[in-house]
Amino acid sequence: MNDPYQKLIRRSREIALLEGTASLLHWDQETGLPKNGIPWRAEELSHLSGMTHRLFTAPEVGGWISECEAKTYAPESSEAANVRGWRRNYDRATKIPVELVEEHTRTTSLANSIWIEARKRSDFSHFAPILAKIFDQVRRMADCWGYEDSRYDALLEGYEPGARSKDLTTLFAAFRPRLVDVLGLALEKSKFAPVLEGDFPIAAQVAFNEEVARAIGFDFDAGRIDETTHPFCTRPGPGDTRLTTRYDPGNFLSSLFSVMHEAGHGMYEQGVDQDAFGTPMGSAISLGIHESQSRLWENLVGRTPDFWNFWYPRAAEHFPALRKYAPDQVCAAVNRVSPSFIRVEADQVTYDLHIMLRFDLERRMLEGDVALADVPAVWNEEFEKSFGLKVPDDSHGCLQDIHWSAGLIGYFATYSLGNLNGAQLYSTALREKPGIAGELKSGHYTTLFQWMRDKVHRKASALLPQELMASVTGRPTGTEDHLAMLRAKYS
């Protein structure tokens, strides 16, 4: 009872009971909260965030962590990993006053429906006032946390511990020209790729998506799939991981790939020790590692000839409209590359160009180099430079993403890290387990799934992202495997 480690476990559990509850309130806000319930929901979330912040930042918690640090846990033990994680989180949390936490939670909860309305109307000015509030809050948080080079780093650290914007700038600068080289090849090859047309009833999409998600390893006894405006994955509690997607009756690929993507996140969440929920050893380490799992299943498994040769007959049973296309035409369609406005619908090659635009813009916004009022103009100018396309309106431009409304600033860069990590982990898995290639041809995913479970999911927060990449793949995050796979696909 007096062991400081056990005290931390108990406190973590108490916090997790409230944080899990808050996750469910968020999920419910996206899936079905009635319009008039929005203001109260913001108050609930704000109240819960204040309570959990107070519980975690209490001075006694710092004392317990220090006591644990004085003990000699084996460095590879769960105990040691938890103590390291608590220290990281505690030092970060105690720098932010509880009032700011409550205010930020309330603001971002209210911002959600304002953003939805602004996007519907394609009217940035409707969103600008609350966005200004959010940027002001995250700037204040960044200044509380402190940073060496860039205010962006203080925010990025919360999503990707150890990452720094100057390293990302170097990485992206080398990545970009090579990606543009591949783009040339991919555009050439895409000339012959069809766009699938037909009627794909939503009930059939629901059934097919569930079949695929189950096959790759998502556990429906411990999860579910719902419909939202913006797909996401959340885990409100142990044994309860929820994915969302959106349906277009004219395009079954959109919901399928978003389900495979979110199922990748979901399997990571289902793969950490559920009994450790709320402790570092029950939590994913970073978004860049998280995104490696989602991109892996969506792109490296889902957009391949092996996948479509196996799944085509089942898909054609669900969707009679698909029968007018051959399996290789479907595979060509899902790999069709074409510059477009919407990030979440971007192909595998242009996707990272969307990220680089956001990475640059957010840093300039945070530093005040781009005023909020100028965001639409700057976005459109930068977009035209990268993609050669004129943005028709803000809903196809700076209003498209949910992130800013949710206060997720400094977050986008982790998507590109995810692409790179995914490719690097996948090529390591293929090298270590040569049987995977054959299994994928026959629709079996167990070896790949189990490798990710052992090497990534089970690790939870035991290692920092770059420690994990080095330990599992032998190298820090790099662009080679990702580019090599794209080149192989489009040459």
Place this chain on the structure above:
Amino acid sequence: MNDPYQKLIRRSREIALLEGTASLLHWDQETGLPKNGIPWRAEELSHLSGMTHRLFTAPEVGGWISECEAKTYAPESSEAANVRGWRRNYDRATKIPVELVEEHTRTTSLANSIWIEARKRSDFSHFAPILAKIFDQVRRMADCWGYEDSRYDALLEGYEPGARSKDLTTLFAAFRPRLVDVLGLALEKSKFAPVLEGDFPIAAQVAFNEEVARAIGFDFDAGRIDETTHPFCTRPGPGDTRLTTRYDPGNFLSSLFSVMHEAGHGMYEQGVDQDAFGTPMGSAISLGIHESQSRLWENLVGRTPDFWNFWYPRAAEHFPALRKYAPDQVCAAVNRVSPSFIRVEADQVTYDLHIMLRFDLERRMLEGDVALADVPAVWNEEFEKSFGLKVPDDSHGCLQDIHWSAGLIGYFATYSLGNLNGAQLYSTALREKPGIAGELKSGHYTTLFQWMRDKVHRKASALLPQELMASVTGRPTGTEDHLAMLRAKYS
């Protein structure tokens, strides 16, 4: 800031933020919680119940209430009503130790899925162990609260303030023979009533139900309808009232009437002052008054020739299968009386016989006169005495209702009070507003809705149930109006 009334308002708001959250967790448990998430959900609900209990039963709260009682608020003011309500609730809550509250919440949360499984298997022995725990807990609570005549009264008081089982026994003893008289007439008349057969697609049921619920006055900007095993209504927060129903593709009436029923509850919840959420003046006064609203819309509005003459054309558009029946055949079908096993599907006449069985049995169970192991046998014996039918299995007998699994013991009697209150309020409304009868013929519900809003909903907890009935109808709850309406219908 130092005003004790304002302190109570602030504390109530803090509690309401947590209790509203708990309501949403309950709703989610019924609508879609994955199987493996059940144990954690029980912990969350238990934790929240402990927190709210501690917040409300803190000694300072008692002090603030006493200070307010020393002030001279106008007796009809909201302040006075809130102080009376807080006192009632505080004296009741402080008698129960927080550990018992947490244990009971955890147990009933876990019991839900055990009951569902037992009912599916029709196996009372699967449910019996946790039911024994629940009965033990409510007995301990009843003994904490204390009572004069019957332990049942201590529980009943929580659902229907001021009601006593000896009065109900007297009421039911006079009610029963008259009901049985009507039953004879009703069975005779029902010989000629058809059972509607056909295919009633669920999507069409959803659309028609929503149209009807909207027409009678349920506000979808502040509410929604979902699907569950057992229909219910809950309000997780201001502007957020949720109804549930269940669908049978062979029978659209089942979901329609349960939606009208739950919409009656929902309109009451939407009709109290939303800004007072969590205070007595933002809460319904009792279940017997609540049920008056649901039975009113379901039966007194929904099962009439006026209703079906107006709605038949819309219903027939949604359900082509309905076109083979004339409007008066539909009306005969919805009023068909026939003894049956399942309470929630019972007709308007036999319904109260189901309640009387439960009222008697629960009292005997609470006193230990009926051992839990004997419940199925006693149920079946009593059922045969009342209904002349042999219960085929426990899922059609003592396992049919959700209430015991949820710890809702001493609750059923309020359903019959609701039937009686509903008829009494409705006949008062018709007398005071003679225009209502004409409006109902043309599908307009505003005058009836507004009368209920003014006379019942807006009153919230200002008056105790029998004070409300006396003030609005001039009499305490009686059987006359209900029996007169049934006689008029079936003579």
